[in-house]
Amino acid sequence: MGDNAGTPPKGPEDDAVRAQLVSVSEDWAAAIVSNDAARIGRFTADEWVIVSTSGVASREDFLAIVESGELTHSAMNIVNQARVRVYGDTAVFTARVTNTAHYRGQRFDADEWTTDVFVRRDGRWLCVLSHITAAAPD
Numbered sequence: 001m002g003d004n005a006g007t008p009p010k011g012p013e014d015d016a017v018r019a020q021l022v023s024v025s026e027d028w029a030a031a032i033v034s035n036d037a038a039r040i041g042r043f044t045a046d047e048w049v050i051v052s053t054s055g056v057a058s059r060e061d062f063l064a065i066v067e068s069g070e071l072t073h074s075a076m077n078i079v080n081q082a083r084v085r086v087y088g089d090t091a092v093f094t095a096r097v098t099n100t101a102h103y104r105g106q107r108f109d110a111d112e113w114t115t116d117v118f119v120r121r122d123g124r125w126l127c128v129l130s131h132i133t134a135a136a137p138d
Contacts, residue, residue, distance in 0.1 A: 027075040037067040089120040
């Protein structure tokens with residue numbers, strides 16, 4: 001199946017939205033490295049969840065772990081050109097991300113594929129769902 005399978009026609013507005021979403025994602029990565037729960041939370045809708053090998057974590061649970069200091073990040077980098085698909089006021093952002101996290105004092109270096117679903121509300125893009133999958137070794 002090709003990369004364009006199921007892709008809606010692309011217009012000039014989509015290029016602007018793609019650029020906005022790349023910028024939002026880069027700013028969100030910087031917020032994660034700041035380890036500031038309130039700053040991180042500004043990128044997510046109230047109903048945001050993150051799905052990983054650990055299961056599904058709510059926004060409230062994730063931000064509480066960050067706020068407690070149990071989870072910190074010292075690096076978060078988008079390492080490839082993101083794939084962005086826009087569907088009106090919804091967009092899907094997929095990228096390979098490397099990060100260094102510390103959970104309860106233990107260091108974790110991760111290389112993951114991340115898919116984020118964003119919705120546009122009141123002129124802002126907010127993430128409603130994040131899904132992370134470990135990348136296969138090169």
